[in-house]
Each structure stands twice: as C-alpha cells, then as structure tokens.
Amino acid sequence: MLPAGIYYGSTVNTVTATMGWWGKLVGGTFGFMMGGPLGALLGAAIGHSFDKGLNADSAPGIGNQERVQTAFFTATFSVMGHIAKADGQVSASEIAMAERIIAEMKLDTDQRKTAINLFNEGKSRDFPLDDVLTQFRKECHRRNTLIQMFIEIQLHAMYADGRADAAERAVIEKIAYTLGIPGFIMRQLEALVQTQYQHQHQGGTQASNRTSLEDARRVLGVSANDDQATVKKAYRRLMNQHHPDKLVAKGLPEEMVKLASEKTHEIKMAYEAIKRAKGW
Numbered sequence: 001m002l003p004a005g006i007y008y009g010s011t012v013n014t015v016t017a018t019m020g021w022w023g024k025l026v027g028g029t030f031g032f033m034m035g036g037p038l039g040a041l042l043g044a045a046i047g048h049s050f051d052k053g054l055n056a057d058s059a060p061g062i063g064n065q066e067r068v069q070t071a072f073f074t075a076t077f078s079v080m081g082h083i084a085k086a087d088g089q090v091s092a093s094e095i096a097m098a099e100r101i102i103a104e105m106k107l108d109t110d111q112r113k114t115a116i117n118l119f120n121e122g123k124s125r126d127f128p129l130d131d132v133l134t135q136f137r138k139e140c141h142r143r144n145t146l147i148q149m150f151i152e153i154q155l156h157a158m159y160a161d162g163r164a165d166a167a168e169r170a171v172i173e174k175i176a177y178t179l180g181i182p183g184f185i186m187r188q189l190e191a192l193v194q195t196q197y198q199h200q201h202q203g204g205t206q207a208s209n210r211t212s213l214e215d216a217r218r219v220l221g222v223s224a225n226d227d228q229a230t231v232k233k234a235y236r237r238l239m240n241q242h243h244p245d246k247l248v249a250k251g252l253p254e255e256m257v258k259l260a261s262e263k264t265h266e267i268k269m270a271y272e273a274i275k276r277a278k279g280w
Helices: 020-026 036-046 065-085 092-105 109-123 129-140 144-158 166-179 183-200 213-220 228-241 244-250 254-278
Strands: none
Touching: 020 065, 036 065, 036 109, 036 129, 065 092, 065 109, 065 129, 065 144, 065 166, 065 244, 065 254, 092 109, 092 144, 092 254, 129 144, 129 166, 144 166, 144 183, 144 244, 144 254, 183 213, 183 254, 213 228, 213 254, 228 254, 244 254
C-alpha cells in the first residue's frame, strides 16, 4: 500500500542519489533544475526551493536529456493527481493505479515519497495546470513521441476506475489541446489504453490475451479496407514511437521503460489480430 502521504502529503527532507537525473537533482547541483512551475512543484515535493536563487547561467538549456527527464517525472505524477481529483474525490482504483506505476518504476524510498508528494500537489485546488503543461511542452522541445507517452499515462489515470468521468475527460481534452495533440492521435492513444485496460482486467484467460479486430484497428489507426502494406506501415510507426530505448534517449526516465514495453506488447497484439483476420 502507498504511505499515508498519498492522501495527506508529506515532506521529504533527505534524499539519496541513485540515478543520473535524480542524482544531480538531489546531490546538491540545484542549478541543474529548470525553475518555473515544475521546479516549484518538485521543490515542494522534496523540500527545496529550486525556483529561488536559481543560477540560470549554470543550468543546462531546454532539451537537455536529464532536464527533460526531471520535467517528465514531475509533470507525470502531479498531473496524474490532478486528474484523479478532477471528479471531486480520489478513488481506491486511482490510488491503486498510481501505486502500480510507482511499483513498476522500482523507485527507491525517497523517489517514491517524492512521486507521492507530487501526486498530492496535483490534487490541490490551486494546482497550476495550464502553467505546468505549457512549461512541460517547452521542456520537451518538440519531442512529440515523449509527449504522447505522457498523454498515455494520463489516460491510464482517467480510466483507473474503469470509466471516463466527464470532469476527468475535460481535463484530458485540455491537456491534449495545450500539448498540441491532434484529435485523431488522441483517439488512437485512447484506444491503446482502453485495450490495455481490458486485457489487465479480464482474468488472464487466453481470450483476454487476444485483441478484438475492432480494437486492433483502433489501436493501429487503420480501417477495414487498408491493405497489408498500409497496416504494416502503421504498425512499424507505432512500434518505433514506443521503442523503450528511443524514448529514454528522448528524455523518458529510465524507470519508466516497463511502461513503454507494455505499450509495444499491445501494439504487437493488435497487429497479430489483424493478420489473423486477414490471413496474412
């Protein structure tokens, strides 16, 4: 179970350096941080004021991989908390979803507490969603595949309790608009998340591991009339976008590799479902 901080919040005063971006962040090199709303959120989560006295000249520029990783981690958990609270209360399913993601990342104790604190920061009534998203998009520096991965994680937050509440959907639509995600891409990402959710909640039977033809087409973004070359091209494009190593190179924190791998599994299942139906 998550510590009580997931409900009430707590301050982390002592942290240890265990990885690249995290090690620089907590090892005293605070000039590394980017400041702004993301810096303020992360500073509050680990007990430091990054946005005060920041030496902008010593901080790496926008697009630096470790800076992007820090922004991704901060935005992911804080926005996740905001979505969970959008309908007025945080459900047990939403807590479990956050717990699952944290567990899969295999965070150490202090990283875990920081993620929880960020989740709680997102639940606050005055959470600056617009400012956070605007800075996050800027920090990602045109890394569209990374932004899409962020959206997928937030879609999981929306579907954590098995349904898309109107208030949560409004937040997701706002996120997509602010991050510049077109409607057709959002529909495809949502189909991928819905299919993954169904597979995770159907008891692990053989049937649950087979994607329906309709779902498969939605996941790949193809139609019933598309030929083999078109479907294969769509499949390869999605696999390339979700390749864990490429996402890490673009700024996905290494701890989130398993989340990316789950996406490639769903994409492969969708492609196999279409090939079986077509006899390819």
